[in-house]
Amino acid sequence: MEWGFGDARTRRLYWALWRTLGWAARQVRLVIDPHLVMVEGVVPTKLQAQLVERALGEAGASAVCNRLAIAGAGTLAHGPRHAGGLAFHLTTRLSLEPLLDARGITVTEEGPGIVVLCGAVTTRYHRDIAESIARRHPGVRAVRTELLVVPPSRQEPASVALNEGTGNRA
Numbered sequence: 594m595e596w597g598f599g600d601a602r603t604r605r606l607y608w609a610l611w612r613t614l615g616w617a618a619r620q621v622r623l624v625i626d627p628h629l630v631m632v633e634g635v636v637p638t639k640l641q642a643q644l645v646e647r648a649l650g651e652a653g654a655s656a657v658c659n660r661l662a663i664a665g666a667g668t669l670a671h672g673p674r675h676a677g678g679l680a681f682h683l684t685t686r687l688s689l690e691p692l693l694d695a696r697g698i699t700v701t702e703e704g705p706g707i708v709v710l711c712g713a714v715t716t717r718y719h720r721d722i723a724e725s726i727a728r729r730h731p732g733v734r735a736v737r738t739e740l741l742v743v744p745p746s747r748q749e750p751a752s753v754a755l756n757e758g759t760g761n762r763a
Contacts, residue, residue, distance in 0.1 A: 602653055606630060609652035613644050621645070621661065628713055628741050630654040631699075635662045656741055658711035660701055678702055683730050693722045698740065700727070706734030713743045 603625055611618045614636065621634035630649055636642050642661040649657045680702040687695040697713045708727055714720050720740045727736045 605652045609648040613648040631658040633660045709737045711739045713741045
């Protein structure tokens with residue numbers, strides 16, 4: 594577990610994780626983004642995986658992508674079953690879609706034929722495309738969408754321009 598001493602939100606999220614799991618929190622990793630908190634690792638029971646998601650939400654996480662494995666269960670609670678599984682094939686299919694930037698999308702398999710789309714896209718249109726592709730993919734029975742729509746921030750202020758031809762800033 595990566596214990597950062599970042600901002601107050603980060604400390605609140607890690608403290609919620611520690612309160613929920615105790616020493617088992619050492620097997621869990623948080624990936625904290627301004628719009629999404631992804632939790633990965635191994636917990637002893639499915640109930641604890643659900644409690645972690647709830648505790649992180651109460652601690653201020655706007656959206657939680659739960660990718661915790663259950664120890665000894667032999668399968669992931671929220672994650673790919675194996676490298677050549679449905680999640681792998683669907684991730685490949687999404688990345689090949691010319692109308693979609695799938696770099697911010699993580700596909701996990703929750704159960705047989707049940708996939709979860711997690712992450713962030715720039716428009717509702719991209720979210721709908723990803724969901725539509727997932728629903729039509731062979732072997733998918735159900736799709737749960739946890740995709741956040743986060744509009745792209747402006748890369749540079751309007752006053753900064755590139756010189757034509759050279760690529761240097763004006």
